[in-house]
Amino acid sequence: MANSKSAYSFAGKKQKLDTHIIVVWVDNESGVLARVVGLFSGRGYNIESLAVAEVDQKQNISRITIVTTGTPQVVDQIKLQLKKLVPVHKVADFKREDKNVIFKEMALFKFVANNIKLNKAFEACKKFNPVLLDKTTKSNVIQITALRREIDNMSKNLKKFGLVSVSRTGAVAMTRGSEVFK
């Protein structure tokens, strides 16, 4: 629509985007993930990655870790809107640059190549706690844990060693030290 005169069409000023990791503790009931994810899509928020699993079987609590980008105002809204959902118990928010928080993603790499290349591939993964999960004469599967960008780089660089398939999780997070988020 060229040069609209409608009151709807005037967006506010553009602001800087930050990457945040939002951790949500929820009742593990049917539909709860849909509620959280629906809130993001319905209000136009971003999800870069998502990790979710039950962490307390007795109390039925699941922990959802969401990586998102937004202006400070949007990130505030995300937190406040999440807190309004009935099955949500608490919401934590960390900046990606936060030194007091550990972020990790896991990836599985499958290589199909000759033995020399397979060994080189394992060698290249050395920095990221590689675990050899499967090995045949023609292939292997290696698990690594690292940061998002490191895994991005690895998946590019390992192509030359016969990387054929990548499977990765979303980020999970935990604070350093003895403190626990209440």
Add this chain to the structure above:
Amino acid sequence: MPKLYSGAEIVFKCLEDQNVSHLFGYPGGAVLPIYDELKNFNSVKHILVRHEQGAGHAAEGYARSTGKPGVLLVTSGPGATNAVTALTDAYMDSVPLVCITGQVPTHLIGTDAFQECDTTGITRPCTKHNWLVKDVNDLAEVMHKAFEVATTGRPGPVLVDIPKDIQFQKGKYKNFTKAKKLNGKSHDNFSQKNIDELIKLISKAKKPIFYTGGGVINSGPKASELLRELVYATGFPITSTLQGLGCFPADDNQFLGMLGMHGTFEANNAMYSCDLMINVGARFDDRITGKIDEFSPKSKKVHIDIDPSSINKNVKVDLAIVGDIKSVLTSTLKTIKKSKNNFSKSNKHQISNWWEQIQKWRSKRSLDYIGNEETIKPQYAIERLYELTKDKDTYITTEVGQHQMWAAQHYKFNKPNRWMTSGGLGTMGYGLPAAVGVQIAHPKKLVIDIAGEASVLMTMQEMSTAVQYNLPIKIFILNNEYMGMVRQWQELLHDKNYSESYTAALPDFVKMAEAYGCVGIRAKTPEELDDKIIEMLNTDRPVIFDCLVDKQENCYPMIPSGKPHNQMLLGPKDQKEKKITGKGRTLV
């Protein structure tokens, strides 16, 4: 061993426990066990509507005029999807609703069974919370929780989806016990420090304004009383959003009228130029703020709201007080009385220049229109309706469009809970079924739906409900044969290309009234208008009043095109003086 009840019985026992007296609904296959049980519970009266959307809006009208939650009962599939508009409407306007839907039996869920739909999936974004009950022993708890979620914090709609086999199964009933804390979702934890800061700002302000909204109404009638006390004590001017009308008397000198897109000149200019804005239970909606970057640029902003996510959502504020309006105002008044007895006097002197400025804006008389002796001006019709009904305790509902704005501008409300209109979602067809709900709740009161002829046709079938239950609602149609607000926007913003906004084949509303078994009245000239209105008021039956009004009239004042508050488009009188005509008018 405790007595076992069927799921259907449990539903009604919960409704009894929650003091529900009326249920708006429409039967169908998947709720038949519940309908079968209706005869055994005399304290719950069922109102049969003609469309599930009507049930939802009627429940909204009931809820907004009483402050109690509205309850609706509909079947699975189309029953549930038809209720979605009403649920979304209630979600936007914070109306407490409990919607009970039938669902296909549990073993058929997911098989695309007859009249199956993913009700909880569809309604997830338009309810505060919803539940699919898969175990009859959870039913009582879920029902009670549903009422609690709907009515606590910022109110809103909830939905309970009950599969047909659960309605038949036997289970235990649990009585309602009030929880102390609802999973931390109800917020009323502001501190005295917040209140002290607010009072400091109040005592310093030279150009203050109260900007009040539907939150005051939702907080109960006591909140409106406290608000009046505070406004009188401070001597500050006050303006209200569409939803807040009635929490402060509209004929009081301190009231500047409604603000926003069709608000008064004085209210919007005061909002633009103020140095202290105290937002009480409003949410900085885009129809209020206009262009957000230029919204009230020089003011300190205070926001009192029960919903923490409303704070800093659209507009950054300087002081946020999260809490129920009633308790915040109580603390504020208590602190004022304790600390500053002569507060009001000194303050009034400080703001006298501000009032002078406001009087100057007021002298523009922005709600004025040019009268006519041959055709009825819509504003004139509302004015006469107000004059002839102001001595009665009248309840007004509206549809959506020009007539809604004229009603908000020209009908003066003095009490809360008397004004039911769809603001957030802007649902055409809201007013007629809402009037049904209001009249059910207040059988002896005068209930008028100020309507447009296009809107009212969307839910016209509910006239049949009104006739069935002898509800003497008055449908006051401002008939200009156009979708007036669409026509106005096309005139001002789309170069007078009146694309599809004229309804070429309207029904004869008087004959239609007769066909429904109610009374039809038509007014054609200003001369006969009063007599016809009196005739309507003296009719103790449902009435459709067809008021033929000026077809070209526009709703002014108006903030056009994403402009800030201080650049308003005024009515034709003002435009003539300024000689803004033709193309220039769309560019103002």
